[in-house]
């Protein structure tokens with residue numbers, strides 16, 4: 001795969017350490033959540049890079065100077081369930097971000113996404129829409145989510161995930177070259193069950209302690 005300009009794999013020593021915690025099958029739920037939270041925060045920080053600012057005058061105790069506030073409305077759309085694990089990372093930086101939800105699970109036989117819940121806030125056409133899901137495997141869920149959000153008027157979408165398979169990145173880039181994909185790891189491939197290799201298993205199950 002030859003990732004295009006709209007693909008970013010963030011490399012950082014803390015990410016390398018935390019990805020190992022997430023990949024380790026012996027990691028318990030509590031430590032999984034802590035590592036997920038740290039990595040998600042770094043991803044969110046990068047995903048918010050280069051958003052617009054509005055300047056205004058602010059008075060320090062010493063004098064007046066130029067201050068800034070974010071000039072972009074942010075909407076976060078987690079793909080349920082596992083995407084919920086990345087929402088707090090965005091709202092840490094943007095406490096007033098609105099949060100919509102897309103419920104989708106991957107059918108165990110067909111591996112295709114099945115929708116079960118939709119709640120998207122109004123006004124996504126004037127927002128930066130951050131779609132979050134820890135895993136980008138075949139790309140079926142991501143592409144369905146992006147396609148749906150575009151049909152609802154979203155014009156600027158970034159997709160944030162923890163681990164991406166080359167197949168998933170290619171699928172998103174082919175259908176939606178304008179959508180930036182930001183990940184902590186580009187893994188090797190998918191296995192015969194369409195799980196990411198080496199991956200971390202089923203992200204939703206590991207976040208929520210289900211099997």
Ligand SMILES: O=P(O)(O)OC[C@H]1O[C@H](OP(=O)(O)OP(=O)(O)O)[C@H](O)[C@@H]1O
Pocket residue numbers: 079080081082083104105106107111113133134135136137138139140141142168194202203204205
């Ligand atoms: O790229 P794809 O091949 O579509 O696979 C990725 C999807 O699979 C996982 O969700 P899952 O279906 O396990 O649902 P869950 O979040 O409820 O566990 C994951 O969180 C993605 O949404």
Ligand SMILES: O=c1cc[nH]c(=O)[nH]1
Pocket residue numbers: 135137194195196197199200201202203204
């Ligand atoms: O490896 C994978 C693939 C899809 N969904 C997951 O949670 N993990």
Ligand SMILES: [Mg+2]
Pocket residue numbers: 082202203204205
């Ligand atoms: Mg799952």
